[in-house]
Structures are given as structure tokens and as C-alpha cells.
Amino acid sequence: MEALLAMAIGVLAASGIWLVLRPRTFQVVMGLALLSYAVNLFIFSMGSLVIDKPPIVAAGIPADLEHYTDPMPQALVLTAIVIGFATTALFLVVLLAARGLSGTDHVDGESD
Template identity: 50%
Template sequence: MENLLALVIGVLYAAGIYMMLRRSLVKLIIGLALLSNAANLLIFTSGGLVPARPPLIARGESALAAPFADPLPQALILTAIVISFGVMAFALVLFYRAAEEAGADDLDRLTSTDT
């Protein structure tokens, strides 16, 4: 499964980077979203895959019983998901306003600070 996920990560990265290199604003944002998914999946996979053993401590126990999915990458990714959503929302509004002011979806027409 790890090999398969590595392939998935590669495809996500390739798609994200390709979309970010487009001149269209919307494609740039889609690329950004794909890239953050790819990064999250990379962290998740390299932390080690443990099927169906979430890091939840059973009632009556005081510690996790092995084997368990590593909680630390999960905490990192949770933060990353939320932050990338914030970035995404801001970028969407920023590009919406930029397209509105510049009257175009073309990044090449946004090369200077003059409107």
C-alpha cells in the first residue's frame, strides 16, 4: 500500500505543480489545493501506516495499546489542513478582487503594481 500511496503522492504533486504554473488565476488556486493535499499525504504516509487503529485510548486504560497510528503526524496534518484552508479562502478572495480590478484571469497581466 505504501508504494501505491507514494505513486498517488507523486501524481498529486505533479498535478499541483503543473496547475500552479498556469497563467489562469483559478488554475493557480486549484494547484495550491492539490499541492497541500499532496504534502499532507506525504507526511501521513512517511509517519507509517497502521490500518484501523486510531490513537484513541480505550475507557479504563491510561495509555494507548500498541499497535496504534502515530498521533503526532496527525496533529501536524490537522493544523496544516486548517491553515491551508485559511490560505485558500484568502487567496480566493484576493484573486477574485484582482481579477475584478484587472479585468482578466491572466497572471501575466499582473506583473506590475500599477492598475
């Protein structure tokens, strides 16, 4: 399962980088979204996820014997999803305004 998750993160990151380097604004926006998904999956995978375990270690049980789920990466990913949605919406509005002013959707300002 770890190999599948690592491959998914790698494919998302590689696709995101490839799209960010494209000349059109929509492709850049989609690349940034894919990169944010890859980073969110990476942070989420670092949280020592265990099924059916509490997020806090019970009293009296040594921490090295009890498996628990760390709630911090889950909270960070949830916050990153909200922030990513807001910045994507802002980025789209700015790109639409730039397209209206320049008449092209190329990120370097040159037309076909």
C-alpha cells in the same frame, strides 16, 4: 500499498506543479490545493500507521516490540487542512479583487 500511496502522492504533486505554472488564476488556486493534498498525504504516510494499535506505547512493553501509531503526523495534517482552507479562501478573495481591478484573470496581468 506503499507503491500505490507513493504514486498517488507523485501524481498529485506533478499535477499541482503543472497547474501552478498555468496562466489563469483558477488553475493556480487548484494547483496549490493539489500540492497541499500531496504534502498532507506525505506527512500522513510518515506516521507509521498501524491498524487497531494505540497511539501510545503501553507501560512495561519495550518500544521495539510494540507497534504503535504516531499521533503527531495526524495532528499536523489536521492543522494543515484547516490552514490550507483558510489560505485558499483568502487567496480567492485577493484574486477576485485583482480581477476586478485589472479586468483580466491572468496571473501576469496580460490578456488573451
